[in-house]
Amino acid sequence: MCEITAVVSGKGGSGKTMFASNLACVLAMAGKKVLLIDMNSGFRNLDICLGVENQVIFDLADVVNGVCSLNKALIPDRRFEALYLLSASQNYNKAKIKAPHMKKICDILAEKFEYIIIDTPAGIDESWQASIAAANRAVILLTQEFSAVRCSDTIDSKLRENGITKRYAVVNKVRSEYSVSGFFPGLAEISESLRIPLAGIIQEDINIHIATNNGVPVVCKADSYICKNFEKMCSRIFE
Helix, strand or coil, X not given: CCEEEEEECCCCCCCHHHHHHHHHHXXXXXXXXXXXXXXCCCCCCHHHHHCXXXXXXXXXXXXXXXXXXXXXXXXXXXXXCCEEEECCCCCCCCCXXXXXXXXXXXXHHCCCCCEEEEECCCCCCHHHHHHCCCCCEEEEEEECCHHHHHHHHHHHHHHHHCCCCEEEEEEEEECHHHHHHCCCXXXXXXXXXXXXXXXXXXXXXXXXXXXXXXXXXXXXXXXXXXXXXXXXXXXXXXX
Protein backbone atom coordinates (compact mmCIF):
# COMPACT_ATOMS: atom_id res chain seq x y z
CA MET A 1 0.00 0.00 0.00
CA CYS A 2 1.29 3.46 -0.93
CA GLU A 3 1.65 5.89 1.97
CA ILE A 4 0.36 9.31 0.89
CA THR A 5 1.47 12.01 3.30
CA ALA A 6 0.41 15.65 3.26
CA VAL A 7 2.87 18.13 4.78
CA VAL A 8 0.71 20.98 6.06
CA SER A 9 0.89 24.21 8.01
CA GLY A 10 -1.49 26.92 9.13
CA LYS A 11 1.02 29.64 8.25
CA GLY A 12 3.48 30.30 5.47
CA GLY A 13 7.18 30.15 6.28
CA SER A 14 6.93 27.16 8.61
CA GLY A 15 9.29 25.06 6.49
CA LYS A 16 6.91 22.67 4.73
CA THR A 17 8.88 22.56 1.49
CA MET A 18 12.21 22.02 3.23
CA PHE A 19 10.71 19.29 5.38
CA ALA A 20 8.92 17.54 2.50
CA SER A 21 12.03 17.44 0.31
CA ASN A 22 14.27 16.11 3.08
CA LEU A 23 11.72 13.55 4.27
CA ALA A 24 11.46 12.26 0.70
CA CYS A 25 15.24 12.07 0.38
CA VAL A 26 15.56 10.07 3.62
CA LEU A 27 13.08 7.54 2.23
CA ALA A 28 14.89 7.46 -1.13
CA MET A 29 18.22 6.93 0.62
CA ALA A 30 16.64 3.87 2.25
CA GLY A 31 15.84 2.48 -1.19
CA LYS A 32 12.14 3.42 -1.28
CA LYS A 33 10.31 4.60 -4.40
CA VAL A 34 9.22 8.15 -3.59
CA LEU A 35 7.27 10.90 -5.36
CA LEU A 36 7.10 14.53 -4.25
CA ILE A 37 4.05 16.49 -5.39
CA ASP A 38 4.14 20.29 -5.20
CA MET A 39 0.65 21.76 -4.74
CA ASN A 40 1.78 25.36 -4.28
CA SER A 41 0.49 26.72 -7.59
CA GLY A 42 2.07 30.10 -8.28
CA PHE A 43 4.54 29.67 -5.42
CA ARG A 44 6.31 26.42 -6.20
CA ASN A 45 9.70 25.83 -4.59
CA LEU A 46 10.25 22.08 -4.41
CA ASP A 47 12.08 22.21 -7.73
CA ILE A 48 14.53 24.72 -6.24
CA CYS A 49 15.02 22.64 -3.09
CA LEU A 50 15.91 19.63 -5.22
CA GLY A 51 18.00 21.64 -7.69
CA VAL A 52 15.88 20.59 -10.71
CA GLU A 53 14.29 23.95 -11.58
CA ASN A 54 15.82 23.86 -15.08
CA GLN A 55 14.27 20.46 -15.75
CA VAL A 56 10.64 21.48 -15.26
CA ILE A 57 9.00 21.32 -18.68
CA PHE A 58 5.55 20.00 -17.77
CA ASP A 59 3.74 20.35 -14.46
CA LEU A 60 0.67 19.15 -12.59
CA ALA A 61 -1.55 21.70 -14.32
CA ASP A 62 -0.42 20.39 -17.72
CA VAL A 63 -1.48 16.89 -16.69
CA VAL A 64 -4.92 18.08 -15.53
CA ASN A 65 -5.38 20.17 -18.70
CA GLY A 66 -4.43 17.23 -20.91
CA VAL A 67 -1.32 18.92 -22.29
CA CYS A 68 0.91 15.97 -21.42
CA SER A 69 0.75 12.50 -19.94
CA LEU A 70 1.39 11.95 -16.26
CA ASN A 71 4.69 10.17 -16.93
CA LYS A 72 6.03 13.13 -18.94
CA ALA A 73 5.50 15.45 -15.98
CA LEU A 74 7.53 13.31 -13.56
CA ILE A 75 10.99 14.79 -13.03
CA PRO A 76 13.72 12.41 -11.82
CA ASP A 77 16.06 13.52 -9.06
CA ARG A 78 19.71 13.56 -10.13
CA ARG A 79 20.90 11.85 -6.90
CA PHE A 80 18.37 9.09 -6.28
CA GLU A 81 16.99 6.83 -8.99
CA ALA A 82 13.78 6.19 -7.07
CA LEU A 83 12.92 9.85 -6.29
CA TYR A 84 10.70 11.93 -8.57
CA LEU A 85 9.00 15.32 -8.51
CA LEU A 86 5.62 16.33 -9.92
CA SER A 87 5.90 20.10 -9.95
CA ALA A 88 3.20 22.71 -9.45
CA SER A 89 2.68 25.38 -12.08
CA GLN A 90 4.31 28.75 -11.52
CA ASN A 91 1.19 30.30 -13.09
CA TYR A 92 -1.51 30.33 -10.42
CA ASN A 93 -4.34 30.63 -12.97
CA LYS A 94 -3.07 27.87 -15.26
CA ALA A 95 -5.34 25.26 -13.69
CA LYS A 96 -7.46 24.92 -10.59
CA ILE A 97 -6.61 21.51 -9.17
CA LYS A 98 -9.70 19.94 -7.59
CA ALA A 99 -9.98 17.12 -5.08
CA PRO A 100 -11.15 14.58 -7.74
CA HIS A 101 -8.05 15.41 -9.82
CA MET A 102 -5.73 14.65 -6.91
CA LYS A 103 -7.53 11.46 -5.97
CA LYS A 104 -7.33 10.15 -9.53
CA ILE A 105 -3.69 11.15 -9.99
CA CYS A 106 -2.65 9.62 -6.68
CA ASP A 107 -4.59 6.43 -7.43
CA ILE A 108 -2.55 6.03 -10.62
CA LEU A 109 0.79 6.96 -9.03
CA ALA A 110 0.21 4.72 -6.00
CA GLU A 111 0.82 1.74 -8.28
CA LYS A 112 4.31 3.03 -9.09
CA PHE A 113 5.50 4.56 -5.82
CA GLU A 114 5.71 3.36 -2.21
CA TYR A 115 5.52 6.86 -0.77
CA ILE A 116 3.93 10.06 -2.05
CA ILE A 117 4.79 13.27 -0.16
CA ILE A 118 2.55 16.27 -0.88
CA ASP A 119 3.79 19.79 -0.19
CA THR A 120 0.51 21.64 0.47
CA PRO A 121 -0.26 25.37 0.34
CA ALA A 122 -0.68 27.18 3.64
CA GLY A 123 -4.19 27.80 4.93
CA ILE A 124 -7.42 25.83 4.51
CA ASP A 125 -8.88 27.08 1.23
CA GLU A 126 -10.09 24.99 -1.72
CA SER A 127 -6.60 24.32 -3.07
CA TRP A 128 -5.54 23.03 0.35
CA GLN A 129 -8.60 20.79 0.51
CA ALA A 130 -7.64 19.38 -2.89
CA SER A 131 -4.03 18.79 -1.79
CA ILE A 132 -5.05 16.58 1.15
CA ALA A 133 -7.86 14.74 -0.66
CA ALA A 134 -5.85 11.56 -1.28
CA ALA A 135 -3.70 11.62 1.87
CA ASN A 136 -3.84 8.87 4.48
CA ARG A 137 -1.57 10.67 6.94
CA ALA A 138 -0.32 14.20 7.60
CA VAL A 139 2.55 16.07 9.21
CA ILE A 140 1.85 19.52 10.63
CA LEU A 141 4.85 21.88 10.50
CA LEU A 142 4.86 24.75 12.95
CA THR A 143 7.27 27.14 14.59
CA GLN A 144 7.68 27.90 18.29
CA GLU A 145 5.05 30.65 18.43
CA PHE A 146 1.64 30.84 20.11
CA SER A 147 -0.01 31.95 16.87
CA ALA A 148 1.49 28.96 15.05
CA VAL A 149 0.14 26.60 17.71
CA ARG A 150 -3.36 28.05 17.35
CA CYS A 151 -3.25 27.79 13.54
CA SER A 152 -1.94 24.24 13.78
CA ASP A 153 -4.81 23.26 16.05
CA THR A 154 -7.26 24.55 13.42
CA ILE A 155 -5.43 22.64 10.70
CA ASP A 156 -5.50 19.48 12.81
CA SER A 157 -9.27 19.78 13.23
CA LYS A 158 -9.69 20.07 9.45
CA LEU A 159 -7.49 17.03 8.89
CA ARG A 160 -9.57 15.07 11.38
CA GLU A 161 -12.78 16.16 9.63
CA ASN A 162 -11.33 14.82 6.38
CA GLY A 163 -10.77 11.40 7.93
CA ILE A 164 -6.97 11.59 8.25
CA THR A 165 -6.34 9.70 11.48
CA LYS A 166 -2.54 9.46 11.33
CA ARG A 167 -1.39 12.96 12.18
CA TYR A 168 1.93 14.15 13.56
CA ALA A 169 3.54 17.47 14.47
CA VAL A 170 7.07 18.70 13.81
CA VAL A 171 8.34 21.92 15.38
CA ASN A 172 10.76 23.73 13.10
CA LYS A 173 13.29 26.53 13.70
CA VAL A 174 13.65 25.64 17.38
CA ARG A 175 16.12 27.69 19.42
CA SER A 176 17.15 26.68 22.93
CA GLU A 177 16.90 30.23 24.28
CA TYR A 178 13.24 30.38 23.23
CA SER A 179 12.37 27.35 25.35
CA VAL A 180 13.76 28.85 28.58
CA SER A 181 12.69 32.46 28.07
CA GLY A 182 9.04 31.95 29.02
CA PHE A 183 7.97 34.15 26.11
CA PHE A 184 7.53 31.25 23.68
CA PRO A 185 5.55 28.00 24.03
CA GLY A 186 7.64 25.07 25.23
CA LEU A 187 7.69 21.78 23.40
CA ALA A 188 5.65 20.00 26.07
CA GLU A 189 3.05 22.78 25.91
CA ILE A 190 2.88 22.52 22.11
CA SER A 191 2.44 18.76 22.23
CA GLU A 192 -0.27 19.01 24.89
CA SER A 193 -2.11 21.75 22.98
CA LEU A 194 -2.20 19.84 19.70
CA ARG A 195 -3.02 16.45 21.24
CA ILE A 196 -1.18 14.58 18.49
CA PRO A 197 2.23 12.83 18.55
CA LEU A 198 5.26 15.09 18.26
CA ALA A 199 7.40 13.37 15.64
CA GLY A 200 10.37 15.59 16.39
CA ILE A 201 11.92 19.05 16.33
CA ILE A 202 14.29 20.74 13.90
CA GLN A 203 16.76 23.16 15.41
CA GLU A 204 17.47 26.48 13.74
CA ASP A 205 20.61 25.81 11.69
CA ILE A 206 22.19 27.93 8.97
CA ASN A 207 23.26 24.75 7.17
CA ILE A 208 19.64 23.94 6.40
CA HIS A 209 19.18 27.32 4.71
CA ILE A 210 22.44 26.99 2.79
CA ALA A 211 21.53 23.51 1.55
CA THR A 212 18.03 24.60 0.53
CA ASN A 213 19.33 27.57 -1.44
CA ASN A 214 21.87 25.35 -3.21
CA GLY A 215 19.30 22.76 -4.27
CA VAL A 216 20.86 20.02 -2.17
CA PRO A 217 18.65 18.56 0.60
CA VAL A 218 20.59 18.82 3.84
CA VAL A 219 20.11 15.10 4.62
CA CYS A 220 22.37 14.26 1.67
CA LYS A 221 25.22 14.69 4.16
CA ALA A 222 24.47 11.31 5.66
CA ASP A 223 26.74 11.53 8.70
CA SER A 224 25.33 14.82 10.00
CA TYR A 225 23.18 15.18 13.11
CA ILE A 226 20.48 16.74 10.91
CA CYS A 227 20.29 13.62 8.74
CA LYS A 228 20.08 11.38 11.79
CA ASN A 229 17.34 13.60 13.19
CA PHE A 230 15.32 13.30 9.98
CA GLU A 231 15.78 9.54 9.99
CA LYS A 232 14.32 9.37 13.51
CA MET A 233 11.36 11.57 12.54
CA CYS A 234 10.78 9.46 9.45
CA SER A 235 10.66 6.27 11.52
CA ARG A 236 8.13 7.83 13.90
CA ILE A 237 5.90 9.12 11.11
CA PHE A 238 5.86 5.81 9.24
CA GLU A 239 5.99 3.45 12.23
